[in-house]
Amino acid sequence: MEIEYLSSDQGTDNESTRSSRVSGRSNNSSRRSARFKDEDRYVEITLDVRDDSVLVQNVRSADTEGPFLANQLERRPSFGSQLSFKLRQVSQELRRMTSFSRLHKVDRSKSGAARALQGLRFMNKNVGSEGWIEIELRFDELAVNGALPKSRFGQCVGMSGSSKFVDELFDALARRRGITTMFITKAELHEFWQQISDTSFDARLQTFFDMVDTNADGRITEEDVKEVIALSASANKLSKIQDQAEEYAALIMEELDPDNLGYIELHNLEMLLLQAPNHSTNRASDSRILSKLLSEKLIPTREPNLIKRCYRRFAYFVEDNWKRIWIVALWLSICAGLFTWKFIQYKHRAVFHVMGYCVTTAKGAAETLKFNMALILLPVCRNTITWLRSRTKLGTVVPFDDNINFHKVVALGIAIGVGLHAGAHLTCDFPRLLHATDEEYEPMKPFFGDDRPDDYWWFVKGTEGWTGVVMVVLMAIAYTLAQPWFRRNRLNLPKNLKKLTGFNAFWYSHHLFVIVYILFVIHGYFLYLSKKWYKKTTWMYLAVPVILYACERLIRAFRYGSKTVHILKVAVYPGNVLALHMSKPQGFKYTSGQYIFVNCSAVSPFQWHPFSITSAPGDDYLSIHIRTLGDWTSQLKAVFSKVCRPPSSDQSGLLRADIARDLYEPRLPRLLIDGPYGAPAQDYKKYDVLLLVGLGIGATPLISIVKDVLNNIKQQKEIEEETVDQSGVKGNKRKPFATRRAYFYWVTREQGSFEWFRGVMNEVAENDQGGLIELHNYCTSVYEEGDARSALIVMLQAMQHAKNGVDIVSGTRVKTHFARPNWRKVFKHVAINHSDQRVGVFYCGAAGLVGELRQLAQDFSRRTDTKFDFHKENF
Numbered sequence: 055m056e057i058e059y060l061s062s063d064q065g066t067d068n069e070s071t072r073s074s075r076v077s078g079r080s081n082n083s084s085r086r087s088a089r090f091k092d093e094d095r096y097v098e099i100t101l102d103v104r105d106d107s108v109l110v111q112n113v114r115s116a117d118t119e120g121p122f123l124a125n126q127l128e129r130r131p132s133f134g135s136q137l138s139f140k141l142r143q144v145s146q147e148l149r150r151m152t153s154f155s156r157l158h159k160v161d162r163s164k165s166g167a168a169r170a171l172q173g174l175r176f177m178n179k180n181v182g183s184e185g186w187i188e189i190e191l192r193f194d195e196l197a198v199n200g201a202l203p204k205s206r207f208g209q210c211v212g213m214s215g216s217s218k219f220v221d222e223l224f225d226a227l228a229r230r231r232g233i234t235t236m237f238i239t240k241a242e243l244h245e246f247w248q249q250i251s252d253t254s255f256d257a258r259l260q261t262f263f264d265m266v267d268t269n270a271d272g273r274i275t276e277e278d279v280k281e282v283i284a285l286s287a288s289a290n291k292l293s294k295i296q297d298q299a300e301e302y303a304a305l306i307m308e309e310l311d312p313d314n315l316g317y318i319e320l321h322n323l324e325m326l327l328l329q330a331p332n333h334s335t336n337r338a339s340d341s342r343i344l345s346k347l348l349s350e351k352l353i354p355t356r357e358p359n360l361i362k363r364c365y366r367r368f369a370y371f372v373e374d375n376w377k378r379i380w381i382v383a384l385w386l387s388i389c390a391g392l393f394t395w396k397f398i399q400y401k402h403r404a405v406f407h408v409m410g411y412c413v414t415t416a417k418g419a420a421e422t423l424k425f426n427m428a429l430i431l432l433p434v435c436r437n438t439i440t441w442l443r444s445r446t447k448l449g450t451v452v453p454f455d456d457n458i459n460f461h462k463v464v465a466l467g468i469a470i471g472v473g474l475h476a477g478a479h480l481t482c483d484f485p486r487l488l489h490a491t492d493e494e495y496e497p498m499k500p501f502f503g504d505d506r507p508d509d510y511w512w513f514v515k516g517t518e519g520w521t522g523v524v525m526v527v528l529m530a531i532a533y534t535l536a537q538p539w540f541r542r543n544r545l546n547l548p549k550n551l552k553k554l555t556g557f558n559a560f561w562y563s564h565h566l567f568v569i570v571y572i573l574f575v576i577h578g579y580f581l582y583l584s585k586k587w588y589k590k591t592t593w594m595y596l597a598v599p600v601i602l603y604a605c606e607r608l609i610r611a612f613r614y615g616s617k618t619v620h621i622l623k624v625a626v627y628p629g630n631v632l633a634l635h636m637s638k639p640q641g642f643k644y645t646s647g648q649y650i651f652v653n654c655s656a657v658s659p660f661q662w663h664p665f666s667i668t669s670a671p672g673d674d675y676l677s678i679h680i681r682t683l684g685d686w687t688s689q690l691k692a693v694f695s696k697v698c699r700p701p702s703s704d705q706s707g708l709l710r711a712d713i714a715r716d717l718y719e720p721r722l723p724r725l726l727i728d729g730p731y732g733a734p735a736q737d738y739k740k741y742d743v744l745l746l747v748g749l750g751i752g753a754t755p756l757i758s759i760v761k762d763v764l765n766n767i768k769q770q771k772e773i774e775e776e777t778v779d780q781s782g783v784k785g786n787k788r789k790p791f792a793t794r795r796a797y798f799y800w801v802t803r804e805q806g807s808f809e810w811f812r813g814v815m816n817e818v819a820e821n822d823q824g825g826l827i828e829l830h831n832y833c834t835s836v837y838e839e840g841d842a843r844s845a846l847i848v849m850l851q852a853m854q855h856a857k858n859g860v861d862i863v864s865g866t867r868v869k870t871h872f873a874r875p876n877w878r879k880v881f882k883h884v885a886i887n888h889s890d891q892r893v894g895v896f897y898c899g900a901a902g903l904v905g906e907l908r909q910l911a912q913d914f915s916r917r918t919d920t921k922f923d924f925h926k927e928n929f
Contacts, residue, residue, distance in 0.1 A: 189247055193240055201237035211247060219289040219843050222282075223250070226264035262845065263320050273317035279303040286846040290872075291835035292805050295847070295862055302850050302862070309853055374912055377453040381460070385429075389467065392425055393418035404497040405583055408490050412482030413583075419474035424595040426468045427574060431599040433461040435606050440732035444645075455734040455925065469533060476526060484513055501582050521577040528570050532563045543684075557684040561661055571600065610651075610728050621722045622675055624694050626709040628806025630682040631751065632691045635669075636725065638676045646670055646758040647735025647896075652678065656723040657689045666754040666898075666927075667730065668811075670761035676727075679810055681751040693723050734896065734925040735759060741894030741923070744796040745884055747907065749899025750807065753800045755927060756898060757811050763796045764818055764827060794826065797884060799875060801832040801899075808833075808864035819867035831870045833863055838873035847872070881910045885920040893920060898927035 189211060196206045208220035227246045228238070238246065249261060266274050266282045280303035287296035295302065310322040372379065397418040400406060405413055433439070434457070443454045487498065488507060495506050513519045539545050540555040547555065578592025623635035644650075644667060651662040663686060669677040682691045698709035711722075735755045738744055744763070746756040802808070808815075808831060818827055837844040847862075854862045855869060863870040884893055895911050897904065904926050911922035 186244065186247060189243070190240065193243055197240075198237075201239055202243055204236045204238075207238075207243075207246075210243070211250070218285055222265050222285055223261075225268075226261065229270055230264055259320070259324055273319060275317050276303050276307045279306050279318075282846060283850070286843065289843045290837060290847055292833075292847065292863065294805055294865075295850070302854070305853060305857070306850070370912065370916070374908075377451060378456060380451075381453065382463070385464075385467075388425065389422045392421040396421040400583075403583075405501070408494050408498060409483045409486050412478045412486065416475050416478035416483060417583075419471045419478070423468060423471040423475060424578070424592050426464050426471060427571070428595040428599040430461060430464040430468065431603045433457040433464070435602055436731045437606050437609060438602065440648075440730075443732040444736075449737075454732065465533065465536075468529070472526060472529065476522065479513075480510075484510060517580040518577060518582060521573045521580075525570055525573045525577065528566045528573075532566055532570075535559045535563045557686060558658075558661070571596065613728060619676065619725050619727055621711075621725065624698055624709075624711040624722075626691065626695055626698060627809050629750075629802075629804050629810075630691070631807075631810055632680045632682065632687075632694060633668075633677065633810065634680070634694070634725070635675050635677045636727075638674065639727070642676070642730075644671060644730035645736045645739075646762040647733050647738060647755045648730040649733055649755070650676075650678070650727045650729030650731070653726040653728070654690055654693065654723050655726075656693050657686060661686055662728060663687070664731070666733070666735075666758070668754050668757050670758055670765055672762070672765045679751065679754050697722055734927055735898065737925065738763075738894055738896060739793065741892060742794050743884065743888045743891055743893040744793055745880075745893055745895045745922070746796060746798045747895070747897045747899070747903075748798075748800050749903060750802050751810075752897075752899030752927065753802075753811065754898070756798060756800075756896060757814055759896070760796060760798050760818060760827060760829075761814060763793050764822060766793070768821070795828075795888070796826065797828045797830070797880075799830045799832065799880065801834060801874065803834045805833060805835065805863055808866060808870070812864070812866050815864065815866035815868050829868045830875070831861075831864050831866075831868055832875055833870050833872060834874055836863070836870075836872035844872055877906060877910055881914050881922070884922075885914050885918045888920055890919045891921075893922045895922050895924045896927075897925070 192210045193202055196202060196210050202210055204221065204224050207224045208217060213220050213223075224246075227249060228234070231242065231245065233242065249257060252258065252261075263274070264270070266278050268278060268281070280299045283299040283302050283306075284296050287293070287299065307318065310318045397414045400414045400417045401411075439454055439457055442452075443449050448454075484507075487495075487502070488509070490498070490506070498506075507513065514523065534540060535555065541557060541560040543552065543556050545555070575593055575596065579590050581590060584590055619636040619639060621634065621636050623633075625633040627633060646667070649664050649666045651664050653659075653662050665678040665680055667676065668679050669675055680687055680690065682688045694711075695709055698711045700709060733755065738759050744759070746759060748754075748756045800811075815829060815831075818829060836847060851862050851869065854860060859867055861867070861869050895907065897907055908924045908926075911924040915921045
């Protein structure tokens with residue numbers, strides 16, 4: 055575009071062809087004409103500059119839109135320091151006007167414009183939704199001497215967490231109004247807010263364009279694009295895109311500047327936004343009518359009758375938890391029966407007349423302690439539970455998935471029993487015995503001797519006393535360190551005390567149970583009030599569970615002694631994740647969803663830690679992915695990192711050691727494995743449809759399921775396509791694989807996390823030609839689709855995937871969604887596609903999402919024809 059200047063003013067003017075800038079003193083009158091040439095089209099505008107005002111005198115243009123635009127360019131009075139900026143702004147607007155004739159080629163259909171609007175929201179439900187009144191109040195709190203600093207602009211309008219992006223937005227808004235200071239008044243803030251909250255597409259597009267066009271010349275160069283890509287990547291915590299900003303800037307220029315002009319204009323950016331595809335979690339195949347009917351059906355209704363409402367809630371609770379209810383009810387009934395039996399027994403003995411109800415309470419609690427100390431070992435007999443889960447039908451009535459939770463419940467019962475037993479003895483039994491008269495003490499002589507005890511020390515120094523005290527102390531230590539606050543280091547303790555907590559402390563303190571059980575047997579043998587051997591029943595309670603647990607530990611010892619594995623590959627990934635690929639021991643068979651225990655003698659010869667298997671049963675190797683969160687895992691990563699090297703250009707990860715490919719063989723730590731053990735996820739084969747949800751490293755057991763589903767679907771097709779022999783019967787008698795469809799949702803906050811399973815994602819995308827497995831990756835560090843802070847990322851993603859078939863965020867063939875999934879829409883999508891079917895929902899991740907997913911599974915099961923069975927992972 056060429057610009058010709060025609061001046062009638064003799065004052066001092068400083069002209070710039072690039073910015074069309076004119077400066078003059080405010081007390082003079084000047085008239086300035088500018089002619090803008092684009093090919094054979096001319097637009098001429100004459101401005102009258104008087105005092106502090108800018109008026110449009112005359113406009114001549116071959117385009118009918120020229121006069122309309124000129125009327126819009128009249129400005130309210132401004133200070134003399136802003137005159138030059140306003141003239142430059144007029145030049146900019148007129149330059150853009152010359153390209154308006156090309157905008158009619160862009161499809162601005164209702165759907166296209168609506169989609170583009172969703173990609174340029176500066177104000178959304180999370181940002182600025184309060185309205186001007188709330189922002190005005192916030193201005194009053196944050197303002198300094200009646201003006202708002204630039205550094206507090208984001209906080210004032212509610213755009214926190216992306217300071218660089220907010221700074222650029224502030225600069226763009228200020229540039230358009232000729233504001234050059236770092237402070238704005240309330241009136242100027244109101245103008246800012248009106249512009250960024252404007253819902254029209256043109257306003258949003260202009261604001262975004264102004265952010266990119268930093269020199270306000272109406273053109274965006276490749277350098278401008280590079281800067282805004284780096285800005286968007288930084289705001290969304292996408293470090294890899296930030297590093298490749300130059301490459302992606304070239305991609306955009308190649309797409310939008312085919313004539314190699316070296317710049318793009320407003321209409322190019324509009325075309326890109328209007329044509330950008332929208333990828334939602336709901337596919338186009340969903341029936342709109344069915345979706346609407348389902349939405350209406352899912353609207354919660356409140357039962358007006360309180361009794362009916364309570365009954366319905368109770369019925370739902372029983373329906374969802376009947377397995378847990380009958381197990382806990384049976385346990386409570388046994389405890390209550392044992393307590394009552396012993397209570398009544400001692401109430402009819404002579405000792406009751408001296409010690410009263412204190413002794414009956416203590417003995418009743420002691421009987422429940424014997425039972426619970428035996429029972430608490432059964433939920434941690436993992437081999438037995440795995441066998442019962444896999445080989446029997448007991449899983450239909452017994453909730454094996456809750457074995458650790460039941461272990462904790464029994465531990466609570468033990469704590470209550472210890473409190474009742476020790477409390478009754480120390481505060482009631484012994485004082486009454488010490489203060490008994492000679493006549494009252496006479497029946498007690500066979501139990502406590504001819505001489506009455508003198509003080510408490512007499513009870514403590516006896517075998518019954520010191521064994522009880524030591525047991526209480528050891529159990530208190532183990533119980534305390536097993537609490538999540540200590541086991542996961544959630545408390546902000548001093549450095550010296552922090553060393554005494556964590557998983558290591560939990561693991562070692564829990565192994566004090568060996569001493570506790572020995573003391574428990576001794577304590578139960580040397581009883582004050584029972585002298586006959588057959589009445590000392592402690593060993594009878596413990597015999598079977600202790601033998602069973604001992605056999606379990608012996609089996610584990612023999613088994614892992616023969617299961618030393620060879621490390622095939624080591625990789626250290628972003629997000630503090632260590633991936634280990636190892637040889638599969640001979641005869642080692644497992645099911646996807648199961649886990650193994652791992653021991654590394656270089657870290658600790660005693661500790662064993664559980665990790666989900668990420669390889670599929672059909673793979674010729676065994677793999678696990680370990681996230682370093684505690685003491686042991688951090689040390690394990692450090693040990694293996696020493697033998698790793700930076701990856702080559704065709705490899706992923708931060709550090710790697712491919713033993714099978716590399717010529718050198720580093721000296722690797724020795725690993726032992728034990729397992730496999732059963733887990734809730736292994737029940738996936740029971741369902742035709744799977745909904746797999748993994749948060750962060752929680753995707754590990756589900757990745758194995760995804761691979762196994764794909765492998766089994768392939769094998770099942772091969773079986774079905776086999777030729778039938780002459781007898782008409784297929785030779786393969788294999789049991790058919792139930793799963794026919796799988797939906798996998800992986801939510802992670804870090805872009806680097808997608809490297810963990812990049813190979814699996816690409817393998818599924820390449821081989822799943824029938825679309826049997828839906829993969830949905832979500833990166834929560836990126837602002838939701840529809841937020842202007844992620845608009846450019848969405849454009850880049852669409853262009854890169856269309857050109858190269860690779861997602862810019864995950865680096866895989868699977869497109870990444872942004873922010874968090876709408877889980878209600880996810881369940882709705884599955885329910886629409888699979889009416890009258892049972893869906894297995896398997897979740898592994900943080901506990902915070904368990905309640906929401908379980909509630910949604912229950913709601914959709916009750917209100918639709920699709921039944922959702924919810925399972926969550928436990929270790």
